Structures are given as structure tokens and as C-alpha cells.
Amino acid sequence: MTFRLETTQADFEAQFNALLSAKREDAPDVNKIVEDILVDVKKRGDEAVVEYTNKFDRMDIALDGLAISAEEMDIEIAKVSDEAMDALKVASDRIKAFHAKQIPEDLDYTDEAGVRLGYRWKAVQAAGLYVPGGTAAYPSSVLMNAIPAKVAGVDRLVMVVPTPDGIINPLVMAAARLSGVDEIYRMGGAQAVGALAYGTETIKPVDIIVGPGNAFVAAAKRQVFGTVGIDMIAGPSEILVIADNKNDPSWIAADLLSQAEHDTAAQSILITDDADYARAVEDAIETHLETLPRADIASESWEEHGALVVVKDWDEAVALCDRIAPEHLELALDNPDELERKIRNAGAVFMGRYTPEAIGDYVAGPNHVLPTARSARFSSGLGVLNFMKRNSLIQCDAPSLNTIGPAAVTLAKEEGLDAHGLSVAIRLNVES
Numbered sequence: 001m002t003f004r005l006e007t008t009q010a011d012f013e014a015q016f017n018a019l020l021s022a023k024r025e026d027a028p029d030v031n032k033i034v035e036d037i038l039v040d041v042k043k044r045g046d047e048a049v050v051e052y053t054n055k056f057d058r059m060d061i062a063l064d065g066l067a068i069s070a071e072e073m074d075i076e077i078a079k080v081s082d083e084a085m086d087a088l089k090v091a092s093d094r095i096k097a098f099h100a101k102q103i104p105e106d107l108d109y110t111d112e113a114g115v116r117l118g119y120r121w122k123a124v125q126a127a128g129l130y131v132p133g134g135t136a137a138y139p140s141s142v143l144m145n146a147i148p149a150k151v152a153g154v155d156r157l158v159m160v161v162p163t164p165d166g167i168i169n170p171l172v173m174a175a176a177r178l179s180g181v182d183e184i185y186r187m188g189g190a191q192a193v194g195a196l197a198y199g200t201e202t203i204k205p206v207d208i209i210v211g212p213g214n215a216f217v218a219a220a221k222r223q224v225f226g227t228v229g230i231d232m233i234a235g236p237s238e239i240l241v242i243a244d245n246k247n248d249p250s251w252i253a254a255d256l257l258s259q260a261e262h263d264t265a266a267q268s269i270l271i272t273d274d275a276d277y278a279r280a281v282e283d284a285i286e287t288h289l290e291t292l293p294r295a296d297i298a299s300e301s302w303e304e305h306g307a308l309v310v311v312k313d314w315d316e317a318v319a320l321c322d323r324i325a326p327e328h329l330e331l332a333l334d335n336p337d338e339l340e341r342k343i344r345n346a347g348a349v350f351m352g353r354y355t356p357e358a359i360g361d362y363v364a365g366p367n368h369v370l371p372t373a374r375s376a377r378f379s380s381g382l383g384v385l386n387f388m389k390r391n392s393l394i395q396c397d398a399p400s401l402n403t404i405g406p407a408a409v410t411l412a413k414e415e416g417l418d419a420h421g422l423s424v425a426i427r428l429n430v431e432s
């Protein structure tokens with residue numbers, strides 16, 4: 001049942017905690033299943049990947065059938081309408097422009113001791129992009145993953161995408177080509193993550209794996225972390241809408257359903273200060289569900305994980321929002337800035353009545369791969385920095401080594417590491 005809460009009710013805390021801690025993904029054995037798949041992929045390479053792909057995605061590919069060739073891409077891309085291609089370009093240009101502003105500055109200076117210090121940002125050599133494809137195709141996620149990687153300067157971009165029943169999504173291929181993906185493989189789930197992390201006969205391993213996915217993908221990313229880097233665990237979608245009663249209930253209902261339709265494990269929450277308005281939104285949800293093609297998924301998500309919370313004032317809404325730490329937050333209010341400044345935890349904030357979350361999913365520019373499951377408390381959306389790392393730079397000359405070296409020699413002695421001390425001392429008081 002959809003949660004219906006009022007902060008004035010006696011058991012509000014208990015109910016709200018139940019909402020926060022409810023397990024949304026119905027997959028109790030995911031970790032063990034994923035572990036077995038990863039071990040198998042590491043051991044048997046392509047053979048295992050092909051077997052799992054054929055089983056989970058209902059396919060019949062041969063051992064050498066994992067790669068999607070340039071010719072296959074051509075055939076698929078030719079099916080894309082001009083209108084869809086134009087929309088993809090609008091999205092791509094806007095995402096590129098926003099992410100270009102994230103390119104970080106290097107640091108290089110000489111301190112008062114005469115030591116040159118700094119760092120240089122370098123892109124990772126190879127990145128694996130997981131593009132989800134189990135229940136819906138996500139051309140927009142291709143752009144959101146691939147563009148920051150290219151902007152960062154990644155040499156080799158490898159994309160994996162499941163193609164259930166062997167069906168390739170033409171717009172996914174168009175998005176991959178538009179954003180400069182170098183290699184594409186038809187595979188999903190844990191087997192795809194394992195192939196990217198460990199490499200197989202067909203796929204060379206990558207350095208980092210990014211992108212959202214279902215519980216199997218999330219568990220696999222967690223398990224391969226260390227062998228490769230990962231961006232974050234971006235799981236089932238979430239939206240929190242904070243709205244007053246001046247919004248058309250039908251608009252807010254559509255916003256809540258926009259994320260509910262992703263997945264039965266998605267979560268949509270409305271916080272408002274008017275109980276009658278909450279009921280009006282609920283009715284509007286029912287009306288929309290009568291016509292939406294993905295109503296079965298959206299209504300299960302809304303029934304199982306949705307919530308309507310009535311607060312006394314907006315300060316209560318701020319406090320609850322920080323506890324929810326939603327992936328997406330809409331502030332459908334007259335003065336969204338006032339509330340936004342007080343909020344600490346949200347993956348992306350959509351300000352005002354004319355900024356539906358879906359605009360950020362496609363064309364606004366900032367990334368739509370965002371922290372879910374309350375991880376917005378400590379992490380941010382995907383961006384150029386996920387594909388880069390800082391190499392520190394340190395340069396002494398003879399005088400500056402003479403200035404700071406003796407302290408290093410002392411500390412090395414204290415730590416009982418004589419070779420450390422020697423390697424500094426041996427250079428001290430030398431004419432340059």
C-alpha cells in the first residue's frame with residue numbers, strides 16, 4: 001500500500017523510518033548469484049558470458065557473437081527517424097556543453113621553501129559503460145555515460161548493453177556513435193560487468209566501470225570494485241516532489257509517475273503541506289495510470305514504494321528530504337531557491353513549477369546518472385571527474401631539499417626506516 005503519512009500523526013517517526021528502510025528490490029540471493037557468475041566469467045571468459053547472455057536475455061549467439069559490428073550499427077542507425085536523430089543531437093550538444101565546464105584545472109606552484117608542488121589531471125585509459133536494457137532501452141543513458149568520458153579524454157570507451165531476444169535498439173546505437181563509443185558488446189547483467197572487469201578472449205579489461213543497472217548489475221559492480229574503479233551504485237530510480245497546492249495535481253502526478261514507470265522497485269514520494277492536495281495528486285495518478293503504457297510497472301512501484309507525506313511547514317519538508325536523500329528532488333514552489341539553500345542531500349534538484357525531472361533525464365545537460373538509495377548523502381552524479389584522476393607532482397632542487405630534507409630524515413629514523421632516511425640524507429648539502 002502506498003504510504004500516506006502526516007507528520008502530526010503519533011506514529012509518524014516509526015512509519016517514516018519504515019518507509020526509509022523498506023527493501024525495494026525483491027532479490028534476496030543476488031549477491032550469491034552474482035558472485036557465482038563473476039567467478040565463472042573470470043574462469044571461462046567468453047564461453048561463460050555467451051552462456052549467461054543466451055540464458056538471461058533469451059538469445060542464441062555463438063561464441064564469437066558478442067561484439068556488435070560497425071555494419072550492424074549502420075543497419076540499426078538507418079532505422080532512426082530524422083526527428084529522433086535531431087532530438088538526440090540536441091541532447092548530446094547540451095550534455096557536452098555542460099560537461100565541458102567540468103574539466104578541472106591542474107595545480108602547479110612553488111612554495112616558500114622553494115619546492116614545486118601540484119597535480120595534473122589525467123583521464124583513465126579505458127572505461128566500460130554499462131547501458132541498462134532489461135525492461136527499457138536507454139539511448140539517453142548512453143549519452144550521459146559516454147560524453148563525460150570523452151570530454152575527460154578516455155582513450156578507449158567500451159559499451160555493454162543487453163539486447164533481450166536479440167533486439168538491438170537503433171537509437172542506442174545512434175547515441176553510441178554520436179558520442180564516440182569505440183567498442184560495443186551485446187551483454188548485460190553481472191556477466192557483462194565481469195567481462196569488463198576481468199577481460200575475456202573478446203574484450204580487453206577496462207580501468208573503470210560506470211553506469212546504472214538493476215540489482216544484479218549493482219551487486220556485480222560492488223564485487224569487482226578494487227579490480228576496477230566504479231562510479232557509484234545507481235539503482236532503481238527515485239523522485240521526491242515537494243509541492244504546494246498551487247500546482248496542477250495532474251502535473252505533479254505525471255512527475256511522480258515518470259520515475260515510477262522505470263521499475264517496480266522505483267520510488268516516488270510527494271511532500272506537501274495540504275492533505276486535500278495530496279489526495280488530489282493521488283486521484284490524478286490513478287487517472288494517468290488508465291492510459292500509460294507502462295502502467296503495470298508504474299502502479300506496482302507506486303503501490304509498493306510510493307508515499308504521500310503531509311507536513312506542517314516547509315522546514316519539516318527540508319528535514320525529511322535530507323533523510324530521504326533522493327536521487328531527484330523537484331521543488332514545485334514559488335521560491336525554490338529559498339528551500340534549496342537549506343537542503344543538503346539530493347542528487348539533482350529541479351527548481352520551480354516548469355522544471356519537470358524528465359527534462360534532466362534527457363536534455364537539460366547535467367548528468368542523469370545520480371546516486372540512489374540514500375547515497376546522495378555522500379556522493380554526486382556522474383561527471384567528467386569520474387573518468388579522471390590526479391597525479392601529484394613534487395619537485396625539489398638542492399636548496400629546497402636542504403630546507404625540508406632534514407625533517408624527513410628525522411621522521412624516517414623515528415619510523416625505523418633507514419633506507420628512507422639515507423635516500424634523503426645522501427642528497428643533502430650537495431653542490432648543485
Ligand SMILES: NC(=O)c1ccc[n+]([C@@H]2O[C@H](COP(=O)([O-])OP(=O)(O)OC[C@H]3O[C@@H](n4cnc5c(N)ncnc54)[C@H](O)[C@@H]3O)[C@@H](O)[C@H]2O)c1
Nearest residue numbers: 056132133134135162188189212213214234236237262369
Ligand atoms: N540511476 C540512473 O541513472 C538510471 C538510468 C536508467 C535506468 N536506471 C535503472 O536501471 C535499471 C535497469 O534495469 P533493467 O533490469 O531494465 O536492465 P539491466 O540492463 O540493468 O539488467 C538486465 C540484465 O539483468 C540480468 N538479469 C536479469 N534477471 C536475472 C537473474 N534472474 N539472474 C541473473 N541475472 C539476471 C540479465 O543479465 C539482464 O541482461 C532500472 O532499475 C532503472 O530504474 C537507472
Ligand SMILES: N[C@H](CO)Cc1c[nH]c[nH+]1
Nearest residue numbers: 138140141237238361368
Ligand atoms: N530517470 C533515470 C535516472 O533515474 C534516467 C532516465 C533515462 N531515461 C529516462 N530516464
Ligand SMILES: [Zn+2]
Nearest residue numbers: 237258259361
Ligand atoms: Zn527517468
